[in-house]
Amino acid sequence: MLIDLSGKTALVTGSTQGIGAAIAAGLAAAGAGVAINGRSEASVDEAVTRLGVNGGTFIAAPGDIATDGGAEAVFAAVPDVDILVNSLGIFGSRPALEIEDAEWRRYFDTNVLTAVRMIRHYLPGMVERSWGRIQNIASDSAVAIPAEMIHYGMSKTALLAVSRGFAKEAAGTGVTVNAVIAGPTHTGGVEDFVHELVGADLPWDEAQGRFMREYRPQSLLQRLIEPEEIANMVVYLSSPFASATTGGAVRVDGGYVDSILP
Template sequence: MRIDLSGKTALVTGSTQGIGHAIAAGLARAGARVAVNGRRAESVAAAIAKLEQEVGGGVFLPAPGDLTTEDGARQVAEAVPDVDVLVNNLGVFGASPALEISDAEWRRYFEVNVLAAVRMIRTYLPAMKDRSWGRILNIASDSAVVIPAEMIHYGMSKTALLSVTRGFAKEAAGSGVTVNSVIAGPTHTGGVEDFVYELVDSDLPWDEAQREFMVKHRPQSLLQRLIEPEEIAHMVVYLSSPLASATTGGALRVDGGYVDSILP
């Protein structure tokens, strides 16, 4: 299977680290020009320098801007006016007792994890439809389906993102543009390491902490380990390609078998 995204421009939101960084690298290896997004120009520049070392010959474009604001979204759109592949990866997560989540936190999770993606889809979908080709990927989570007791505000936002995906896939129907969600399972990133140590003994070495976290807090996982960001990126690169032309409106799982379902 040969995936060639030469001549395509991709934008990956929240791509200065973690899953977004891995997706940016994967798309560049497939030949796409990749716009890297973060809130600050300095972090974007540092991420691009690292990506250029990782991907020889990769072409990366700076697209700084805070996508939780309309001004930030406009800033990104001005930096990258034409996008063939949009990956809405930006997100926040964290543990909090259900009855202690404030109104402000509920709003913040919706603003970052849902509304920022909606803004970007509104920005780029019309031109994709005019060109009769485009790919929109929203990075969701197993928490959209299996709501974690320790972060129901996060689960709510990712469930909403699945609805956003299905709805905009209908808006793009028959246009040659596909819109899909990728349901990522528990993934090994710096932020997740911090999260793991919030829930297990912070004095444990990482390998032991990871095993304890999976056994106690994610026992449904059939993989029985954290997923590496590159494993999420592989699915995103495939769905971004012409090879995935008949897949739209879907929620495709890269969750290590975490969601106990026979459906995708």
């Protein structure tokens, strides 16, 4: 399947590293011009330079989209997009009874409200042009809530609802809206998280194996997913080939969620 996104402009939030950077690279490899977003100009410029080594067209769109001012800066840098991927997210473990109100709000504001803010701005232009792709990067934690980070799971569950709701708002317009349920994925942040749970001194292969056995035993892959594997699904859903897929929660979870339905 040859996916050609030439002439399309994409914005990937939270794309200076990890899953977001892999998605940006995948979209650019398919021919899209891709706006890179992060909180600081320095981190965005570094990511644009690093990703651009392999070719492709990248645009700097710095701004903390959890704030009104940061979002406005991104809108000014990228007024219209054809493909919007809401990849920004935070995560971390904390005992349930120790999660205070401010932390609950921070997770909702960062993982949910930023996506709403981006969709609210870019969806009208997509509808006017009768074509667009919106994807919200969710998590297996949206369905299988982890006991050690229920605040994170809550935010990703809400993101599924946001995706389904905006898909209804875009019904019949040629714009599709989906959530992508990413399973346990190998990123720098996850490496830190794994070592935090299983021991900082363990070699990585041993730490990963122990983490999967003790904390994610449901995984049918029995390994962490690589960011490029998430990006492959996102690139497909961004393409004309996915024109009949909307309102869905599409799983790239390594079989982690024990269900025959999404």
